[in-house]
Amino acid sequence: MIPIARPQLGEEEKARVWEAMDSGALAQGPRVREFEQRFAAFIGVERAVATSSGTTALHLALLGHGIGAGDEVITVAFTFIASANSILYTGARPVFVDIDERDFTIDVARIEAAVTPRTRAIMPVSLYGAPADMPAITEIAERHGLAVIEDACQAHGASIGGRRSGTWGTGTFSFYPTKNMTTGEGGMLTTNDAALADRVRLLREHGMQVRYHHEVVGYNFRMTDIAAAIGLAQLPKLEGYNVRRRAIAARYDAELRGVVPPAVRPGVTHVYHQYTVRVNERDAFAEGLKARGVGSAIYYPIPVHRQRPFVELGYDDASLPVTERLTAEVLSIPVHPSLTDDEVSTVIEAVNATAAELGPIR
Numbered sequence: 001m002i003p004i005a006r007p008q009l010g011e012e013e014k015a016r017v018w019e020a021m022d023s024g025a026l027a028q029g030p031r032v033r034e035f036e037q038r039f040a041a042f043i044g045v046e047r048a049v050a051t052s053s054g055t056t057a058l059h060l061a062l063l064g065h066g067i068g069a070g071d072e073v074i075t076v077a078f079t080f081i082a083s084a085n086s087i088l089y090t091g092a093r094p095v096f097v098d099i100d101e102r103d104f105t106i107d108v109a110r111i112e113a114a115v116t117p118r119t120r121a122i123m124p125v126s127l128y129g130a131p132a133d134m135p136a137i138t139e140i141a142e143r144h145g146l147a148v149i150e151d152a153c154q155a156h157g158a159s160i161g162g163r164r165s166g167t168w169g170t171g172t173f174s175f176y177p178t179k180n181m182t183t184g185e186g187g188m189l190t191t192n193d194a195a196l197a198d199r200v201r202l203l204r205e206h207g208m209q210v211r212y213h214h215e216v217v218g219y220n221f222r223m224t225d226i227a228a229a230i231g232l233a234q235l236p237k238l239e240g241y242n243v244r245r246r247a248i249a250a251r252y253d254a255e256l257r258g259v260v261p262p263a264v265r266p267g268v269t270h271v272y273h274q275y276t277v278r279v280n281e282r283d284a285f286a287e288g289l290k291a292r293g294v295g296s297a298i299y300y301p302i303p304v305h306r307q308r309p310f311v312e313l314g315y316d317d318a319s320l321p322v323t324e325r326l327t328a329e330v331l332s333i334p335v336h337p338s339l340t341d342d343e344v345s346t347v348i349e350a351v352n353a354t355a356a357e358l359g360p361i362r
């Protein structure tokens with residue numbers, strides 16, 4: 001079976017992890033600082049703050065902007081639940097806006113209708129490796145005095161006009177094993193705002209700058225030096241991985257039949273965290289691929305507003321027709337950089353044969 005994801009960890013990662021273990025620096029230490037600096041330079045921002053996960057990076061970003069009870073944050077329901085959960089953690093309320101069916105990111109034309117006097121921030125999600133329309137979102141945010149927190153947890157290295165995800169407002173990344181680069185578990189917040197970075201660093205460490213002197217109620221959201229050691233080995237390989245992902249995606253774009261391929265907006269460099277198509281009879285389609293030795297996955301089978309905690313909060317009557325429709329149609333196929341050309345051919349043959357069997361999507 002060709003798996004949907006295959007983390008690539010090699011000798012460099014192992015050597016750096018051993019080195020970290022031998023050094024005795026296991027918790028947040030010099031490797032975390034180095035990883036922050038290198039990641040900031042890679043993304044193109046002045047500051048980066050490493051965290052224990054993408055979820056804690058999102059949570060800290062919101063807290064760093066002073067968002068809390070009584071506030072609203074505009075985001076999407078077509079995402080991993082962490083985007084919306086991070087808003088709930090602060091006591092604020094997520095307000096879901098529908099998505100653009102072409103690239104699965106927030107429909108910018110619908111954002112302004114969702115702005116109220118309580119709105120404090122817009123949290124677009126750059127899903128599957130495609131940046132949301134960050135220039136348009138930034139313009140809307142500026143017009144209304146709102147913060148921009150990009151959930152770039154799936155968009156390491158993605159860009160618009162050469163400017164990378166994570167450079168508009170506050171960026172957040174995840175290094176979960178299936179992501180375009182990994183640290184095991186881990187996350188990163190990126191910003192050009194030095195004061196925000198300082199606030200977030202304080203919150204990451206139990207409000208502590210001087211040992212055991214606590215200025216605010218904070219958290220332990222630190223990354224370990226072992227995780228940073230993996231990240232330092234992965235980061236120089238990220239561009240190569242992304243180039244390979246794009247090459248595989250280009251073959252899919254050219255050779256797949258009977259499915260709707262993901263659209264890429266002009267100027268966007270997509271990094272294909274996932275290659276997500278829309279298909280007819282999605283569950284049968286996934287079975288058809290499986291029977292042909294090809295793994296696939298649904299990201300995500302239930303939109304956030306229909307997940308139980310959000311239903312209990314009264315979100316299930318939200319009107320998100322595009323989100324609902326695409327949730328029933330999307331299927332991600334393997335696009336990870338370790339796929340061989342033969343495996344890519346197998347995926348293409350399996351998709352085309354299954355689509356021929358089930359009929360093309362209208």
Ligand SMILES: Cc1ncc(COP(=O)(O)O)c(C=O)c1O
Binds near residue numbers: 125151174
């Ligand atoms: C869109 C999105 N947001 C947030 C997260 C949360 O990241 P993590 O799993 O590292 O907490 C993820 C990753 O799983 C994600 O894909």
